[in-house]
Amino acid sequence: MLRPRRLLILAEGRSGDPHYGKTARGVLRYRPQDVVAVLDSESSATEHEGFPLVRTVDEAQQYEPTAALVGVATQGGRFPPAWRELLKDCIRGGLDVENGLHEFISTDPELAALAREHGVELRDLRMAPPGLNVPTGANLTHGARTILTVGSDCAIGKMTVSLELEREARSRGWRSEFVPTGQTGIAIAGWGISVDAVVADFIAGAAEQLVLEGVERGGEVLFVEGQGSLLHPAYSGVTLGLIHGSAPHAYVLCHKAGERYVDENELFPMPPLSELVDLHERMSLLARPARVLAIALNTRDLDEPAARQAVAETEAETGLPADDPVRFGAGKLVDALEPRSS
């Protein structure tokens, strides 16, 4: 990137939707210094989380963006057809495009030709790097302490929890690093591998490589962004590969307070949290048994008294420290992650 990164976030049709706007929200919260505007042609609002909300690329030009970021994560990662026109508008408007979906834009002949014509770059955040392979075992010998977020479901805030924990740890003087494993984390941190987009056999190998890069970047405590859930009918394979490849010393288990089903599907009843704690500990890499040290509770659908009650109930049920780090700060959870003196 030779020019400064001034992002127009493409939140087309989704700026009001907390689930599908995950990438947009993540960058807005953890990399606001890079954002100049948000685009959603279907919204009538004039601002979004303090940023100007525009309806067209033309309208965005007054804020001098240099790149557009695809801000939605659709089920399965495919592009809705209507989006192609918007991407072409961005390219014609002189913007680079950063894309985190499975469907790549840099290898799309039409978009690539248009990008060449207009001298802009197409960056696929999810494109797997070449040369991946299975783990080497270096995930067990690097010397850093690795903490992985795991969850009872997808899209409940594992990345956010990792970012909040890392920020709090860093403020305490820990030499910590956030290790990004998905497109939003990559968009925020500026490096990483989207482990759900690699060849299935190399999930664990990619996770090992990420952890080693976190160490190279100076991390003595690594906060690895979790993906999916061991319970999720579509994404559990990625979750287990990430667990075994990143070889965490400890987990933080993320859960949305009161959730009765996985994937919002009545066919998938949510097990008790204490059972989930046990299941993750048992599914640890045999060479590195890991414990759940804390529960990060997502209480966004509750009012404050109900949230505090949910936290207390979770602590009573699991016997572990619990908190909502977004709402109440990450202090209590990071306290629980202090390496034991033993």
Next chain:
Amino acid sequence: MLRPRRLLILAEGRSGDPHYGKTARGVLRYRPQDVVAVLDSESSATEHEGFPLVRTVDEAQQYEPTAALVGVATQGGRFPPAWRELLKDCIRGGLDVENGLHEFISTDPELAALAREHGVELRDLRMAPPGLNVPTGANLTHGARTILTVGSDCAIGKMTVSLELEREARSRGWRSEFVPTGQTGIAIAGWGISVDAVVADFIAGAAEQLVLEGVERGGEVLFVEGQGSLLHPAYSGVTLGLIHGSAPHAYVLCHKAGERYVDENELFPMPPLSELVDLHERMSLLARPARVLAIALNTRDLDEPAARQAVAETEAETGLPADDPVRFGAGKLVDALEPRSS
């Protein structure tokens, strides 16, 4: 394939190695009618499991092969460099090439050009089909009974067990189908998807698609070829995605008698079998709890009395029917899979 399939099995350097010759051995055992010779330039033998053993492609021509099958499965699925010359010999010798490694040959410019020049076809058995996505839920509604082999480790015979069970079931008049999920299964059955080679997010979706194809092929009882192991440090993600996507009604747990470590690595101590039974049952799709109905024991390293003793000990430990279906027949295991009258 317009011409008959007369296979030269390329077992280069591995014809004596039971672990790495998995693809070769599978086709030799379950599709012998397609094999005309085996090639291994490093062997001094003249025959291999009843087939002529040759050292060069020239020497093989007397048996009139139409295709060469890459018969080895290396760790990580990459081609040893020396193999390229052998593949070129095959192509120059007028043979199609079937390849189950991760490294594709059909997209290799040099090999593809040579193949065009000599009018032969390069088939990558592991190449993922286009259009894969996440599961639709049709894995829960198709009406067939699905039985998945799972294992305490890789390369201990899950595919073989599925094939033996299916053959026995068919001989009893069940409308059964073997559902191939890896390159050897595909080489044997002539259809399938190598689930370890798909994009990680689509493992479960690919597994669902395979099960539905098994139903379309007339299967009322599906024997799905298992992959990897929930305990394996590299391949566990594929295993869990396959479990959740194929949504089995029941498991057959495969284990190598006496194995003390996973992946032959002392850092990975093998848990007790009864714990493995419990772990697989707990990791079932929440919408379809599945039980382990039998243990398939690989006793190839034991003499017969020791094998019978291992079977008896396994039954005592787990309370489940156990047997080595390759050595003693699949009858007892298939008895355990009869749908209950309840």
